[in-house]
Amino acid sequence: MKIIVTGSLGNISKPLTEILIGQGHQVTVISSDSKKQSAIEELGAVPAIGSISDVEFLTHTFTGADAVYAMIPLSFTEPDLSDYLRRMAQNYAQALKAAKTKRIVVMSGWAADLIKGENVENEFDELDASITIMRPGSFYTNFYQSIDLIKGKGFIGKFLTLRYSGLWALLTGKTGLLMGNYGGEDRIVFVSPKDIADAVSEELLLFTKKTTIRYVGSEEMTCNEAARIIGTAVGKPWLKWVLLTDKAMLQGLKMAKIPEKLAETLVEMQAAMHSGKPLENFHRSRPKMGNVKLADFAKEFAIAYHQK
Numbered sequence: 001m002k003i004i005v006t007g008s009l010g011n012i013s014k015p016l017t018e019i020l021i022g023q024g025h026q027v028t029v030i031s032s033d034s035k036k037q038s039a040i041e042e043l044g045a046v047p048a049i050g051s052i053s054d055v056e057f058l059t060h061t062f063t064g065a066d067a068v069y070a071m072i073p074l075s076f077t078e079p080d081l082s083d084y085l086r087r088m089a090q091n092y093a094q095a096l097k098a099a100k101t102k103r104i105v106v107m108s109g110w111a112a113d114l115i116k117g118e119n120v121e122n123e124f125d126e127l128d129a130s131i132t133i134m135r136p137g138s139f140y141t142n143f144y145q146s147i148d149l150i151k152g153k154g155f156i157g158k159f160l161t162l163r164y165s166g167l168w169a170l171l172t173g174k175t176g177l178l179m180g181n182y183g184g185e186d187r188i189v190f191v192s193p194k195d196i197a198d199a200v201s202e203e204l205l206l207f208t209k210k211t212t213i214r215y216v217g218s219e220e221m222t223c224n225e226a227a228r229i230i231g232t233a234v235g236k237p238w239l240k241w242v243l244l245t246d247k248a249m250l251q252g253l254k255m256a257k258i259p260e261k262l263a264e265t266l267v268e269m270q271a272a273m274h275s276g277k278p279l280e281n282f283h284r285s286r287p288k289m290g291n292v293k294l295a296d297f298a299k300e301f302a303i304a305y306h307q308k
């Protein structure tokens, strides 16, 4: 099959490309960075260099393909995340329609339907195509963004550590925290991008008559259990994941000069996770868990942590 993979050599798209190439498919990988060209070729795929904000480029690249994996990279530089996500989803829908693509796998998130600003799934409703919406849980790779915080060096971390959770850090004298307006004893489905890549590779080869939704997870646990696994891997077995109020989180993001609308969307995303509703939906759909456990990922994480 001729398959288009968006998301460059990102967390999901690199292992996805490797799987598809291994199965003998002809794969084109979209990247916005011409420096990735040779790395894409080394995987045995064809690079298509351009931006998902360019409908003409997308249409040209999708034309003649049997299936497309469509993902929207999160952008923390866009002042209005919701508006950005909607615009990119509309670009995809326009290009997929013009290219008459018949099989589409769209990357979404397990809480997307619960977040006003983040749900762009319905932008694909009008397409005359077979569509699967992927709703993965929280990626293991998100922990990479917390390395400074765990080391006690993050700006938001410092502010919030002192103001809201400082007692614990000061009393123990051991800095090293994860935090957010979900956390603590909240139960979360965590997921390895490699397991997502497996699930996407299966979906790309299927053909569903109706639009279907597929939840993906690797391991369910509380945030503090996850913190203990990550902390143990880096020699901080006391690592805690502090649960902040929505208000405290918003204040912290504002102090870190995150644009107001973006900060509000981020708080809304995390509040949905804290509500437990995504977990209920996940359980209701009863997906099979993936193979990669957090303890496996923690070994890779420890290498990156010590190198930084």
Ligand SMILES: NC(=O)c1ccc[n+]([C@@H]2O[C@H](COP(=O)([O-])OP(=O)(O)OC[C@H]3O[C@@H](n4cnc5c(N)ncnc54)[C@H](OP(=O)(O)O)[C@@H]3O)[C@@H](O)[C@H]2O)c1
Pocket: 006, 007, 008, 009, 010, 011, 012, 013, 030, 031, 032, 033, 036, 050, 051, 052, 053, 071, 072, 073, 074, 107, 108, 109, 110, 136, 137, 138, 139, 142, 193
């Ligand atoms: N993190 C989570 O917990 C979570 C949970 C649920 C769902 N999700 C969803 O999962 C997706 C993230 O997947 P991922 O982690 O595999 O992605 P990723 O590793 O962040 O990779 C995305 C890649 O897309 C490329 N890109 C960025 N802007 C582009 C543009 N304008 N045009 C073309 N390519 C562009 C970049 O590579 P180049 O520089 O080479 O272009 C980037 O490395 C998002 O849709 C997110 O909403 C995430």
